[in-house]
Amino acid sequence: MSGIFLKKINKSFGNTLVLNNVDLEIYEGEFLTLVGPSGCGKSTLLRILAGLESSDSGEVFIGGADMTKVKPADRNLAMVFQSYALYPHLTVSENMLTPLKLRHLSTLERFPLIGPFISREKRNELTERVRKTAKILKLESFLKRKPGQLSGGQRQRAALGRAMVRNPVGFLMDEPLSNLDAALRVHMRSELSELHKALGSTFVYVTHDQAEALTMSNRLAVMMDGNILQLGKPREIYEKPSDIRVAEFIGSPKINIFSCNVIKSNQVEICGFKIQGNFQHFMDKKISIGIRPEHLSLTNDRNCIKGIIKHRENLGSDFFMHVESPNIEKRIILRVSPEEALNLQVDAKVNFNFSQKYALFFNSAGKRVEVFDPNNITNKKIA
Amino acid sequence: MNFSIGQTIKHAILILGALIVIAPFYTMVSYSFKSQREIETGADTGFFGSQEVIIDEFCVHRGQPEREEVKDTLELYPEKTERDVYNILLDEVKKNCTKKPVFFNYQSAFTFAPLLRYLLNGVIVTVSIFLIQVIVALPAAYALAKLRFWGRDFAFSLVLFCLLIPVHAIALPLYIMLAKVGLTNTYAALIIPWTISVFGIFLMRQFFMTVPDDLIDAGRMDGMSEFSIIWKVMLPTAIPALLAFAIFSVVAHWNDYFWPRVVITGERNLFTPPIGMREYRADSDGTFYGPIMAVSTVIVTPLIVAFMLAQKRFIEGITLSGMK
Numbered sequence A: 001m002s003g004i005f006l007k008k009i010n011k012s013f014g015n016t017l018v019l020n021n022v023d024l025e026i027y028e029g030e031f032l033t034l035v036g037p038s039g040c041g042k043s044t045l046l047r048i049l050a051g052l053e054s055s056d057s058g059e060v061f062i063g064g065a066d067m068t069k070v071k072p073a074d075r076n077l078a079m080v081f082q083s084y085a086l087y088p089h090l091t092v093s094e095n096m097l098t099p100l101k102l103r104h105l106s107t108l109e110r111f112p113l114i115g116p117f118i119s120r121e122k123r124n125e126l127t128e129r130v131r132k133t134a135k136i137l138k139l140e141s142f143l144k145r146k147p148g149q150l151s152g153g154q155r156q157r158a159a160l161g162r163a164m165v166r167n168p169v170g171f172l173m174d175e176p177l178s179n180l181d182a183a184l185r186v187h188m189r190s191e192l193s194e195l196h197k198a199l200g201s202t203f204v205y206v207t208h209d210q211a212e213a214l215t216m217s218n219r220l221a222v223m224m225d226g227n228i229l230q231l232g233k234p235r236e237i238y239e240k241p242s243d244i245r246v247a248e249f250i251g252s253p254k255i256n257i258f259s260c261n262v263i264k265s266n267q268v269e270i271c272g273f274k275i276q277g278n279f280q281h282f283m284d285k286k287i288s289i290g291i292r293p294e295h296l297s298l299t300n301d302r303n304c305i306k307g308i309i310k311h312r313e314n315l316g317s318d319f320f321m322h323v324e325s326p327n328i329e330k331r332i333i334l335r336v337s338p339e340e341a342l343n344l345q346v347d348a349k350v351n352f353n354f355s356q357k358y359a360l361f362f363n364s365a366g367k368r369v370e371v372f373d374p375n376n377i378t379n380k381k382i383a
Numbered sequence B: 001m002n003f004s005i006g007q008t009i010k011h012a013i014l015i016l017g018a019l020i021v022i023a024p025f026y027t028m029v030s031y032s033f034k035s036q037r038e039i040e041t042g043a044d045t046g047f048f049g050s051q052e053v054i055i056d057e058f059c060v061h062r063g064q065p066e067r068e069e070v071k072d073t074l075e076l077y078p079e080k081t082e083r084d085v086y087n088i089l090l091d092e093v094k095k096n097c098t099k100k101p102v103f104f105n106y107q108s109a110f111t112f113a114p115l116l117r118y119l120l121n122g123v124i125v126t127v128s129i130f131l132i133q134v135i136v137a138l139p140a141a142y143a144l145a146k147l148r149f150w151g152r153d154f155a156f157s158l159v160l161f162c163l164l165i166p167v168h169a170i171a172l173p174l175y176i177m178l179a180k181v182g183l184t185n186t187y188a189a190l191i192i193p194w195t196i197s198v199f200g201i202f203l204m205r206q207f208f209m210t211v212p213d214d215l216i217d218a219g220r221m222d223g224m225s226e227f228s229i230i231w232k233v234m235l236p237t238a239i240p241a242l243l244a245f246a247i248f249s250v251v252a253h254w255n256d257y258f259w260p261r262v263v264i265t266g267e268r269n270l271f272t273p274p275i276g277m278r279e280y281r282a283d284s285d286g287t288f289y290g291p292i293m294a295v296s297t298v299i300v301t302p303l304i305v306a307f308m309l310a311q312k313r314f315i316e317g318i319t320l321s322g323m324k
Helices: A042-050 A092-104 A114-118 A120-136 A152-164 A182-199 A210-216 A234-239 A244-249 B005-031 B036-041 B057-063 B067-076 B082-096 B101-111 B115-146 B152-163 B167-180 B187-194 B198-209 B213-222 B226-237 B239-254 B258-263 B273-280 B289-320
Strands: A004-013 A016-026 A031-035 A057-062 A077-080 A170-174 A202-207 A219-224 A227-232 A256-264 A267-270 A273-276 A286-291 A296-298 A305-314 A319-324 A332-336 A349-354 A360-362
Touching: A004 A042, A016 A042, A016 A227, A031 A042, A031 A210, A042 A057, A042 A077, A042 A170, A042 A202, A042 B213, A077 A152, A077 B213, A092 A120, A092 A152, A092 B213, A114 A120, A120 A152, A152 A182, A182 A210, A202 A210, A210 A234, A219 A234, A219 A244, A227 A234, A227 A244, A244 A256, A244 A286, A244 A360, A256 A332, A267 A286, A296 A332, A319 A349, B005 B289, B036 B289, B057 B082, B067 B082, B101 B115, B101 B289, B115 B152, B115 B187, B115 B198, B115 B226, B115 B239, B115 B273, B115 B289, B152 B198, B167 B187, B167 B258, B187 B258, B198 B239, B213 B226, B226 B239, B239 B289, B258 B273, B273 B289
Parallel strands: A031 A202, A031 A219, A077 A170, A170 A202
Antiparallel strands: A004 A016, A004 A057, A219 A227, A256 A267, A256 A286, A267 A273, A286 A360, A296 A349, A305 A319, A305 A349, A319 A332
16 A cells, blocks of 8 residues: 555644544545645645644554654655745756755765765766656756746746656645646646656645646545545536535535525425425425536526526626526526527526526535435426 | 936935045045155145155164174275265165155055954954854744744844843953953954854844745755755855845954954954054054054955945845845
8 A cells, every 4th residue: 555644633723723633545646636715724734744744643654654753855755835945046957956966865975075076976867867857847948047037837847847856656736836827827737637647646736726626636625624525536526515615615606505495305495496305304404505507597487586687707608697586695606608698788687497406405514415316316497 | 307306405415424424434545645744734635645755764764774784884985984874874775765655654554563464363253253153143043933943932032132232231241251261362252252143143034034934845845954954945045134244244343343452452463453453553653644544444445345246235135134
């Protein structure tokens, strides 16, 4: 077993609990993303994994060995930081050489003046490794430059290079793309994914950007308030969020939440419409229904949910309509195609409905509940 | 062109201030070119003086014909009296001792007392002080800025408190301590009391606060120890601030008159330049302003040259550390 295993990690800063008994297993070679709003403890978890921060209790296993008390350098993990953290006084190649020198040369061999003499062969070997890595990252022409003379993207690559040269068992990335401009960020997303496939090593990636989380990862862990709320494949998290907070965090724009009453053990009511299902455990309790903007559809049928468009957002490929509806306190967002949007201006009246199978039900504690018979899910529209 | 009265007044005031600051330097350099007579009469002979040749009395005194010499010469000119020969020889000496005041002043600066030795002492003392200050201040500043440990804020408030203690207040106890361990009249006495610079710790701490934590974590991930992080990561990034501190430290200790005067009581070989200058204060023959001003010029020149070379980065350092 050579994955990474975090066991019952607890951490608090002063009186603030940052991590609450977190368990996390990261398989070898996977791209796992820790995603969550700022302050959810994801960076702290990564830093505990890296050894830069110590946990109050809990254990860290890397490759089957207990690394809880081992210092960062000996865990053989490489980290890429948000600010890149390249040594500003060293050139790109010297930056990349630094971890190699510290790892492969003895103190005497690193000694100024005499060091280079007695370790010439080793040094050539290391330089060769730097050159190879630089080639993979297309950094060759920048090797002699200092970080200050590079663009954001190039610095990012140099930081990746410094992490890659030493062949670590895993890469830890702390929001590495958030300092890049939007276009470059999208580009680097695909590049990182490709790099992960090419290297085949474990990537642990921290971000607050759900788009990064959904596009790159094999699995993602949604964290909030020091807990991992859900761990799973991106599609699973998007389609079957286990918690209302996960549903609200993942997906842009946000999922629409309707609160409704359970009127019978097999029926709930939403805006005057009834949905059949198994609600016997939720009698007399509130239940929330979540529906993603793309699952709401406009209809000409006047018997459906009604509303007035208050705001339209043009994304080019799609339009998002913000709709106010009587009896529903929050604005509802629905996605429409540009053709449909042509006739819909602000203040236009619209009718919309959704197919039952897309409705996600959450109990009063925020946990998702299955209310339909899994063998008999219908495409039935609600109205 | 934009002409604004406000700007003009500002510049006028600044120029006036600059003139006031420069005036003593101007006088110093000018005097170092002039003869004693010009200085004492205050004759208006311009910045460089008239450069009228003068007779170097010391040189004449040193070259005075010996009795033997007079006797030897007398044998060659039997028709002359001893007195005549003496005068002829003396005239010869005087001719050789005639020089322009600028040469006289600067020559005396180096010959009258071992000025080079004093300068060397100055270099030894200031460089040692600065190096040890750096060796102490960088790790301390790093700990205060970047490490979390119990009592850190208290330690830092102690540093701030120490900034308020005037040197002169603790000079006597320091002197007594040094005397007890028998260190007076040594380089150690000149260096040891200054090796821990709270100002240096404070300045570097303020600078280190601006260094991103990620950089330090990157060093840790790469396998550096805390000390190699200080010397290999923090030190190179702190060069501008360090340069600013270097100027403060070197200027203060190069020019220091008070402390060397306290601990160096007799050993002339340990005189630093400012103390050495006292040697030029002639007692009975009056004070020789020209040579003294030449010594002063020689002493301040290294500092001014160093500042000019480092000026750009020095100002960078001051601005970076928020000490504007």
